[in-house]
Amino acid sequence: xxxxxxxxxxxxxxxxxxxxxxxxxxxxxxxxxxxxxxxxxxxxxxxxxxxxxxxxxxxxxxxxxxxxxxxxxxxxxxxxxxxxxxxxxxxxxxxxxxxxxxxxxxxxxxxxxxxxxxxxxxxxxxxxxxxxxxxxxxxxxxxxxxxxxxxxxxxxxxxxxxxxxxxxxxxxxxxxxxxxxxxxxxxxxxxxxxxxxxxxxxxxxxxxxxxxxxxxxxxxxxxxxxxxxxxxxxxxxxxxxxxxxxxxxxxxxxxxxxxxxxxxxxxxxxxxxxxxxxxxxxxxxxxxxxxxxxxxxxxxxxxxxxxxxxxxxxxxxxxxxxxxxxxxxxxxxxxxxxxxxxxxxxxxxxxx
Amino acid sequence: xxxxxxxxxxxxxxxxxxxxxxxxxxxxxxxxxxxxxxxxxxxxxxxxxxxxxxxxxxxxxxxxxxxxxxxxxxxxxxxxxxxxxxxxxxxxxxxxxxxxxxxxxxxxxxxxxxxxxxxxxxxxxxxxxxxxxxxxxxxxxxxxxxxxxxxxxxxxxxxxxxxxxxxxxxxxxxxxxxxxxxxxxxxxxxxxxxxxxxxxxxxxxxxxxxxxxxxxxxxxxxxxxxxxxxxxxxxxxxxxxxxxxxxxxxxxxxxxxxxxxxxxxxxxxxxxxxxxxxxxxxxxxxxxx
Numbered sequence: 001x002x003x004x005x006x007x008x009x010x011x012x013x014x015x016x017x018x019x020x021x022x023x024x025x026x027x028x029x030x031x032x033x034x035x036x037x038x039x040x041x042x043x044x045x046x047x048x049x050x051x052x053x054x055x056x057x058x059x060x061x062x063x064x065x066x067x068x069x070x071x072x073x074x075x076x077x078x079x080x081x082x083x084x085x086x087x088x089x090x091x092x093x094x095x096x097x098x099x100x101x102x103x104x105x106x107x108x109x110x111x112x113x114x115x116x117x118x119x120x121x122x123x124x125x126x127x128x129x130x131x132x133x134x135x136x137x138x139x140x141x142x143x144x145x146x147x148x149x150x151x152x153x154x155x156x157x158x159x160x161x162x163x164x165x166x167x168x169x170x171x172x173x174x175x176x177x178x179x180x181x182x183x184x185x186x187x188x189x190x191x192x193x194x195x196x197x198x199x200x201x202x203x204x205x206x207x208x209x210x211x212x213x214x215x216x217x218x219x220x221x222x223x224x225x226x227x228x229x230x231x232x233x234x235x236x237x238x239x240x241x242x243x244x245x246x247x248x249x250x251x252x253x254x255x256x257x258x259x260x261x262x263x264x265x266x267x268x269x270x271x272x273x274x275x276x277x278x279x280x281x282x283x284x285x286x287x288x289x290x291x292x293x294x295x296x297x298x299x300x301x302x303x304x305x306x307x308x309x310x311x312x313x314x315x316x317x318x319x320x321x322x323x324x325x326x327x328x329x330x331x332x333x334x335x336x337x338x339x340x341x342x343x344x345x346x347x348x349x350x351x352x
Numbered sequence: 353x354x355x356x357x358x359x360x361x362x363x364x365x366x367x368x369x370x371x372x373x374x375x376x377x378x379x380x381x382x383x384x385x386x387x388x389x390x391x392x393x394x395x396x397x398x399x400x401x402x403x404x405x406x407x408x409x410x411x412x413x414x415x416x417x418x419x420x421x422x423x424x425x426x427x428x429x430x431x432x433x434x435x436x437x438x439x440x441x442x443x444x445x446x447x448x449x450x451x452x453x454x455x456x457x458x459x460x461x462x463x464x465x466x467x468x469x470x471x472x473x474x475x476x477x478x479x480x481x482x483x484x485x486x487x488x489x490x491x492x493x494x495x496x497x498x499x500x501x502x503x504x505x506x507x508x509x510x511x512x513x514x515x516x517x518x519x520x521x522x523x524x525x526x527x528x529x530x531x532x533x534x535x536x537x538x539x540x541x542x543x544x545x546x547x548x549x550x551x552x553x554x555x556x557x558x559x560x561x562x563x564x565x566x567x568x569x570x571x572x573x574x575x576x577x578x579x580x581x582x583x584x585x586x587x588x589x590x591x592x593x594x595x596x597x598x599x600x601x602x603x604x605x606x607x608x609x610x611x612x613x614x615x616x617x618x619x620x621x622x623x624x625x626x627x628x629x630x631x632x633x634x635x636x637x638x639x640x641x
Contacts, residue, residue, distance in 0.1 A: 033474050041490060151372065154621060158613035160566055162573045163589050163606030174596050236621075290479035294570050308482050309574060312489035320486055324478070331477045 023339075027332040031325060032086070038324035039082050043317075068098075085321065094325070095318030099310055104322035107307060112326055113197025114184065115292050115303035121223040123285050126230035131277065133231070134238025135265065138246060149235060156232025161291050165225045165298035172221060180217045182300035189214050222299050226291050230284050237280045241273040248272065274345040282338035286331060373622025379615035383432055390433035396423035398430040398583040409600050416600045418591065424600060427583035428608055434495070434584050436612065439564035442499050442506065446564075447557050449503070450510020455541055455549075457511065458518030469515065472508035480505040481570060488576040495568075495584070498577035502567050506560065513556055517549040551627040559620035562613035569609050585609050 076084065088095065094104035137149040172179035180186055184199050189211050192202040200219060203212035245251060246269065254268045293305030300306075304323060311319030386393070395414075396402075401421045409416040414425040457468040475483070487501035518541075521527055530540045569586030571577040578584030585605040592602030 030474065030477060033470075034477065037474060038486070041487060147372075150621070154372075154617045155610075155614060158562055158566075158610055158617050160569060160573075160586075160589070160606060160609045160613070162570060162586070163602070163609065166589065166593065166602055167606065170596055170599065170602075286479055290481040293479075293481045293485060294573065297574060305482070309485060312486045313576070315490060323482065323486075327478060327482065 019339075023332070023336055027328075030332065031328045034324045034328040035086065035089070035321055036082070038321050039078075039085070039317075043078055085318075089325075094322045097311065097316050097319040097322075099314045099316040099319055104318045107319070108304075108322050108326055109197060111302060111304045111307040114199075114301060115289070115296070115305060117198040117200065117219065118222045118226060118292060118295070118301065118303065119285065119288050121219060122226035122230060122288055123281070125223065125227045126234055126284065126288075127281055129227070129231045130234025131238050131270070133235040135242050135270065137235065137239040138242035141243065146239075149239075153232040153235040156228045157236075158232075159228065161225055161229055162294040162298055164228065165221070165295050168221050168225060169298060179221055180214065182298075184215060184218050184301065185211070186214050186218075222292075222295050222301055225295050226288055229291055230288055233284050233287070234277075234280065238273065238277055241276040242269055244276075245269050245272040271345065275342060278338050278341050278345065282334050285334050289327070289330065370622040370625060372618045373626075376615040376618025376622065379611060380619060383436060383612050383615065386429055387432040387436040390430045394423075394426035394429045396426040398422065398427040399581050408598075416598070418588075418601055419595055419598075422583075424588075424604060427588060428585075428604055430583045431585045431588065431605065431608060432612070434578065434582060435565055435568055435586075435609075438495060438499055439561055439568055442502050442564045442568070443557050443560050445503055446506040446560070447510055447553060450507040451514045451553060453507070454511035454514025455518045455545065458515035459522060459537060459541055459545070465515070468511065472511050475505060475508045476512075478505070480567065484567060484571060485574065485576060488571050493576050493579060495572070495578045495582070498568055498571040501571065501576075502564060506564065506567075509560075510553065510556065513552060514549060517552060518545055521545050521548055555620060555624045555627055558623050559617060561616040562620070565609060565613050565616075 085095065092105065094108070096102065097104050097107060100107055133149055133153070137146045140146045169179075169182075173181055185191060191199065192206040192208055192211055195202050195205050199215040200212055203209075203215055251264065251268050251272070254264050259268075289304070292301075292303060293309060295301070296303045296305040297309060304326065307319065308323040310316070311323060399422065405417060405419055405421045407413055407417040409424075413423050416424050418424055418427070453468050457465040484498075484501040484505045487504055488498050491497035491500060522545075527540055527544050530544055531537075535543075568577060569584065569589075572584045572586030573590045575587075575590065578587045580587070585608050588605035589602050589609075592598070592605075595601050
């Protein structure tokens with residue numbers, strides 16, 4: 001620890017500021033990499049974006065095709081296109097989507113909060129349930145509880161999300177009529193004034209309780225589907241992490257000196273297991289975003305997954321690039337938060 | 353030898369000793385047999401539209417018929433023959449590509465390592481389904497293209513895992529002495545390192561079969577995999593969306609996916625307990641759907 005402190009004093013600037021700058025620089029590189037990959041992928045393929053956007057009929061008219069190409073800049077050489085894109089990007093211009101005919105940035109401002117609303121709901125729920133069940137499984141290692149939890153979490157990992165979403169939709173909406181249909185709000189409600197773009201939060205901010213309740217009800221099934229999967233992942237992992245910690249001398253010492261079980265769990269075991277668990281939570285958030293594509297398509301949720309799907313099926317280059325960019329940013333944001341939490345739960349982890 | 357340190361007893365159930373693993377292996381094997389015998393044991397032609405439409409299960413057909421008068425049971429069986437072999441192929445190819453690139457990166461280090469690992473970072477930064485979806489859409493909807501797309505997103509976890517394992521072994525005494533004896537790097541990799549890293553890779557691969565099935569059927573569900581007449585589980589579920597009253601159209605293909613994936617995951621989990629008890633192989637290698 002000492003030498004680290006010495007080097008830190010030797011450099012200028014607050015360690016956190018330096019960490020942040022370093023992170024942002026690497027992030028920029030990754031974002032550029034992401035755009036390059038998406039750009040290459042979408043251009044090196046046999047599909048014809050012009051035909052996909054215009055439909056076969058219009059694509060046979062050379063005049064329409066030429067004006068389309070000029071409008072979206074696809075008449076330029078690829079290298080020029082790419083650097084034009086990067087140049088515009090610096091000005092916050094992500095181009096116009098040939099699918100929706102809106103600026104991609106506007107589309108994303110709707111889609112991203114919609115997805116984050118489900119994803120954040122699901123990750124919070126999953127962490128709570130996963131940590132409790134995983135710890136329980138580790139404490140009851142080899143007993144019936146452990147075996148049952150193992151089967152349950154493996155089942156959770158094995159259910160096809162798109163199918164589960166349909167089954168729940170069928171049961172709760174179609175049969176029992178206790179869940180609202182697809183979408184984010186029932187038709188009778190107007191969307192609350194947009195602040196964050198997340199309907200539930202906006203409704204709360206506007207003080208519209210009925211809208212908040214309706215939005216939460218719509219949120220329930222998509223969140224539930226995503227939670228089941230992530231809980232399976234987290235339970236298995238938390239169990240492993242807690243088992244490792246239970247083997248540690250300091251935990252045995254804490255038990256031996258007669259500390260109450262609750263104190264041992266919270267202050268010793270979970271604290272010690274928190275670093276590996278945080279790592280996996282960060283990764284689980286990524287796989288959760290994956291899951292949203294399929295879940296959103298079932299619940300007609302106008303999020304990033306639906307948008308990515310529409311853009312991909314229409315070979316809508318600006319749309320796909322926009323999605324890639326946002327995902328790069330979410331990925332980096334998640335890593336940043338996880339890194340910051342590391343140093344909160346374990347002060348030995350320094351940000352330098 | 354005196355050991356005063358009290359250790360919790362570590363239970364090592366052998367891979368095939370763990371009951372769940374056995375159950376999983378039996379179910380998985382049964383499905384594989386079904387997959388290969390599909391053309392023989394299906395009572396009807398899975399593509400023939402010659403039965404009364406939308407019949408409920410029971411009666412002449414075991415699991416009913418769909419909206420085009422095709423036998424759901426026969427389609428389910430031939431669906432096994434479509435998805436399972438492709439998923440196995442996908443995992444084998446991912447393992448091959450991933451382990452080769454990973455061991456090259458780990459063994460040779462320097463810029464080779466940097467290049468390969470930055471590429472894996474880049475691919476792994478993407479949520480797998482979204483990346484696979486974009487690639488599949490770009491290549492054009494077909495099952496084989498879905499496999500290519502899935503391959504591009506799934507090799508990096510093997511590369512990362514292998515690299516880590518190889519790095520750990522590279523400086524071990526027997527590899528170093530091999531180098532001093534003048535063995536070529538390839539001989540070291542193949543004869544000395546490979547046998548020692550195969551366990552964890554096998555565990556990851558077995559857990560990945562389920563992921564592969566979920567990914568392929570998910571892409572088909574989105575319409576980016578199997579084309580319409582093909583009896584593929586994901587597309588069967590998506591075909592069922594218009595017919596909510598005929599619950600059997602969607603429920604059975606979903607259950608088929610669930611049972612296969614759960615079976616392979618049971619096997620993988622038991623293997624992990626046996627071969628790799630302190631595994632940290634969750635991504636490298638977290639399933640993704």
